[in-house]
Amino acid sequence: MQLKSNVPEGPLAEKWDKHRFSTKLVNPANRRKYKVIVVGTGLAGASAAATLAEQGYEVSSFCIQDSPRRAHSIAAQGGINAAKNYQNDGDSIQRLFYDTIKGGDFRSREANVYRLAQVSNNIIDQCVAQGVPFAREYGGTLANRSFGGAQVSRTFYARGQTGQQLLFGAYSALSRQIKSGKVTMHTRQEMMELVLVDGQARGIVTRDIISGEIASYSADAVILATGGYGNAYFLSTNAMASNVTAAWRAHRMGAGFANPSFVQIHPTCIPVHGSYQSKLTLMSESLRNDGRVWVPKKPGDTRKPGSIPEEERDYYLENKYPSFGNLVPRDVASRNAKEQCDAGKGVGSTQLAVYLDFAEAIRRDGEATILKKYGNLFQMYEKITDSNPLHEPMMIYPAVHYTMGGLWVDYNLMTTIPGLFAIGECNFSDHGANRLGASALMQGLADGYFIIANCIADYFGSTNPDKVSSTLPQFVDARKKCQDRIQKLLRGSKNGPQGKLTVDDIHKELGILLWDHCGMARNKEGLEKALAKLPALQEKFWKDVYIPGKGKELNQSLERAGRLADFLEFAEIIIRDALAREESCGCHLREESQTEENEAKRDDVNYSHVSVWEYQGDGQEPVLHKEELTFENVTPSQRSYK
Amino acid sequence: MTTKSIDLSLEIWRQKDSRTTGVFESYQLKSISADMSFLEMLDVLNEKLTREGLDPVAFDHDCREGICGMCGAVVNGIAHGPEPETTLCQLHMRHFCNGDTIVIEPFRSRAFPIRKDLIVDRSALDRIIQAGGYISVNTGGAPDGNAIPIPSATAELAMDAAACIGCGACVASCPNGAAMLFTGAKISQLSLLPQGRPERKERAMAMVSAMDKEGFGNCTNERECEAVCPKGISIRNIARMNREFVKASFFG
Missing domain, CATH: 3.90.700.10 (Succinate dehydrogenase/fumarate reductase flavoprotein, catalytic domain)
Incomplete structure (x- = not known):
């Protein structure tokens, strides 16, 4: 697995401008020839689908809920950061960049974080133009409040419903494009497989939640905006349907998974x-x-x-x-x-x-x-x-609450699979080992509104992908793989529930295992214990779980079982990642590595890298790759908030 | 926090799919903690049904914190149940008494076909938004956020309307099956704000006509929608929508 970050050369503040100038473009008249699949309609997914459609691409958007307006970004309460410095209290792009990279305990990529801070101001302007009713001062200007990890007041908010209002902004832009016919919306669809043709991401397989039908869709690029995997812990602040399946299926097809143990509590x-x-x-x-x-x-x-x-x-x-x-x-x-x-x-x-x-x-x-x-x-x-x-x-x-880890992406938000992009919480890129408050909304919208369209144009402009159709054998195979998996899940339930366990019984057990050993404080002994217990739990799932009903109907138990099956596989790399990182940083406290004041003690000599896991096949130990992090503009210091 | 627990009788609407006729079925639940949410009570029922080899009750839900608008059912005749300004997921069992019978049925309306048990299809609401519930602004090129000052009171009024979660309780509770609170809330939000003014006429006409096309009824001031709205959206928004519509029709 090649980990090339593709960070542009040049001074930090000029990288994004230079990059936009040097990357390929697609002429407006040609954009309609390209099809893009966007999975997920949260802040990142909805804003990406709308923006790509505005620019002229043919977009297919998928969501698991009955409406794109319900994605879990909606539950974000407090606000969204931007370096507007409207309060005249010393804020700047440089400061937002520094706070974010320091807040992440120097485990994120400088260039990505700087770009995030740069586009933060455009997000606020865009949302205001869409009619997002941000809180205002009596004089009519935008109000701000403070958030953790910052000494300036840079957070914009709409009461305690900022995520909801920003999502409605993106949803309204998406709705406008659905009306115009540039976006085809597929609701109540769960992505089950990623389809590769000649090593490139060319489509997805979905299960219709109402009918249970399995279908496949082809495109020239696939964007995953499927959120985080906090529900691996069973109890989390995530919505009930939030899951790792889309990202995990992509990982099994070759997408590297970065820093899976970075879970924000x-x-x-x-x-x-x-x-x-x-x-x-x-x-x-x-x-x-x-x-x-x-x-x-x-x-x-x-x-x-x-x-x-x-x-x-x-x-x-x-x-x-x-x-x-x-x-x-x-x-x-x-x-x-x-x-x-x-x-x-x-x-x-x-x-x-x-x-x-x-x-x-x-x-x-x-x-x-x-x-x-x-x-x-x-x-x-x-x-x-x-x-x-x-x-x-x-x-x-x-x-x-939130997972900083996610699919590894380069500066162009592309995973290790060509043509597969990951945006928002689904990728790992901007928050290092800890995300600051009000930065998730910022990142989701930065990726969707202001970054991904450039990356997609560059990809199409430089690769000029051939047209494919979902009748190709790769699509047929992927559909079959998905159907077989559903049959395998239902296989053990033919003789009724006697002596069996429910999906939630096992999910709760997995949750406790992760929370106890891979939660707020971690140590070698506990992690090894958890890793040793995992295969038995996986076996118990496949042997003892009882799933009522059939595959080809609305079956909420089956949906949960499929997601849990992936969480059970995925948990292995959460634990392995925590075990391999023998330092403390941000959310990841290894009890063996603490300062005298019990603060997280980083080890920059040995661990100033992104850990990227490569799937090797069922039952095979995954391989760890490292992307070294270099800091040219900030000096990693021991974080001190005293 | 209380640790009281109660026993309940449930009457739940069971319907296999859109084509089949539904029927109420009775279930008994014992020792339900008063601190449980209504949906957690349904989880407990579903775990029990699953263990007994029966089909669990299908219901929509997602965030379980009252904001996504995914959940909803009519509980004892009231959409989202007896507590004011509360979604079903935020309704807690402490509001019920030991021995209560609770009748649970889906949001019923001509425009909301039932898919299974308590799950209905509310995509008609999305189509109303698609008709014009937006400001036509492409990404990029927006003026500075502070370029247009908006009085705090106006922003607050717009926010009151924008708080709608699109759950459809208003439709389910309306004797006419009207979606006017939902539509009025979006039209209000956008017509109150200066950014939304340029398209206000087209928006009002398009959204009202989409509402009619989807088979929703009209408002006859029953105020049932306002009474059940989990976000306390006021029917003043319907009045504002009517004004917008009348202005657009006469002076369009």
């Missing part, structure tokens, strides 16, 4: 409260602007929060990190919450929670101001927990 989620729990709900990081995180000083203190006097509370983030306080990056906040709970200071019935307290902010600014900023979040919290954050502090605990 978000500090402010509603704690787990029962074994029936199906998902975890995030409370936006923006709450840390006004909420103060604390635990009782005394371990095992079961008094109600209101009865614990100030001097007996430990505002541990403010005390430990005076300059960033409650706004330290997510990985730091999560680890500290775990540390407090491990020390017996956790609160609530499970003692796996810390307080996020708004009392002081309410005293300072009044209830009305706080409700204007966070009203919908408070309401959501109260609905779930039956407790009102205006009257008692929230209880929060970290949960799996």
Whole structure:
């Protein structure tokens, strides 16, 4: 596997401009001759499909939900970063670049991150033009708020529903192109296989969720915008249908998978409260602007929060990190919450929670101001927990949220398979070992609106792919492979459920295995144990799982089983990746590698690289490749938020 | 948090596919934690049905945090159930009592064919948006975000309308099967904002005509839509849509 980053030569700030000048273009009249498949309609997928169609390409867009408006980008609450410097507080493209690369603990590619910061401002302009109702100041200008890992106020927001509003912007642009006939929309379709012809990505196989029909589609390029794989852990803040299948199927066909162990565990989620729990709900990081995180000083203190006097509370983030306080990056906040709970200071019935307290902010600014900023979040919290954050502090605990790892891509967002591109959370490119708040929306839209169209033009302009049709044997084989797999999944269920397990039984087991050994803190012994346990769990799945119903009908158990089968295979590289990286960085804390103050200790001599896994076949050990990271413009330093 | 648990009788609409006739079936559930969400209660039922070799109940759901608009069913006659401004996934079992019978059926409307059990096809709503629920601006070349100042109050009003999650509860609860709250919300958002003004007439005409074409009814001020809307979208948006439509028809 060749890992050529294709980063252009020249000074950092000029790379993207130079690259756009030097890459090939496709003349507007010729673009209609090219077909592009875009899988996923979140921020990245919808914006890419719309933009490519606007430019004249023939686009086929696929989503798993009943409408492209429902992709999980919709759930992003807090905001989107941009280097506008509207607040005149010292922000710049350089600073957004630096904060992002430092926030990622120097495990991302300089050139990609710089380009992200460069196009961030265009995103805001584009979204405003589409009618996204961003929050405004009384004078009519755009409002900003602060987010973790930054000392400037650069986050644009639409109440606590920024992801929803940005997605509706992209969805409206997509809808306009569907109306114009340039985008053919396929809803309720799950991508099951990637099809290669002569080593190039030329199509996909899908299963229709309503009818169970298997179909294939051909194109000149395929773009995956299928999001992250947090649901490998069973409990996460992801939507129920979020999965790794599309990316994993591409990986099995030869796409390298980068940094799979980089899984972001978000500090402010509603704690787990029962074994029936199906998902975890995030409370936006923006709450840390006004909420103060604390635990009782005394371990095992079961008094109600209101009865614990100030001097007996430990505002541990403010005390430990005076300059960033409650706004330290997510990985730091999560680890500290775990540390407090491990020390017996956790609160609530499970003692796996810390307080996020708004009392002081309410005293300072009044209830009305706080409700204007966070009203919908408070309401959501109260609905779930039956407790009102205006009257008692929230209880929060970290949960799996976002995956920085993903398909390896070069500067052109192309995977190791020619003609297969990955954008948004699905790729690994911009967030290193930790993503800063309000940067996921930025990256999804940067890739979709402003980057991918250039990459696609360059690919078509320089390769001029031949036309293929889905009657080719490669397509027939791929459809058969998919059908066989469905038969294999259903094979063990003929004799009914007696003595069998459900899909969720096994998924929960996988989730616990990963959370316990490959969660917020990892060590060699635990990871090896998890790796050793995995084959038995995979075997149990194929032997003991019971799936009701048939393949050719609406069958939600079968859908879940297919996704779990891929999570079970994929889990191996999550664990192997965590095991191979014998340093701590960002989200990845190896207990063997910590500073004296228990912060993540990087090892730049040995691990300043992207780990890229190559699939070798069923039952074969995957091979690790490395893309060395070089830093010409920043000096990797030990992150300090003190 | 409570740790109370309750026993329930469920009456659930079961329908194999679009072509078959559906029927209510009864199920019993014991020891349901009051902290569970409504969909988690359905998960528990489905795990039970699966273990008994029966077909689990098909229902749409995704984010389970009240924002994607994928979930929804009529619970005891009310779309999304008894709690105001709450999607089905955010409805918690603490709002039910021990021994309750809960009747669960799909969102019913002429424009929403049933696909299986509680799953309906709401693609008609997408087609209304495709008719004109956008500002025709290509990617690139947008002016600076601060080039057009928008009063905070206007942005907030537009946001109130833009909060619609497209779940279709408004349609399911309307005696006329109207999608006017949904359509009105999008027309309002875009006509309130200066960016949306150039196309306001074409937009109002196109979206209203798409709504009629899809088989949705018209508003007779029943206000059922507003009562069940999980995002509290006001029927003022219907009034605004009507004004936009009338202006476009007379002065177009």
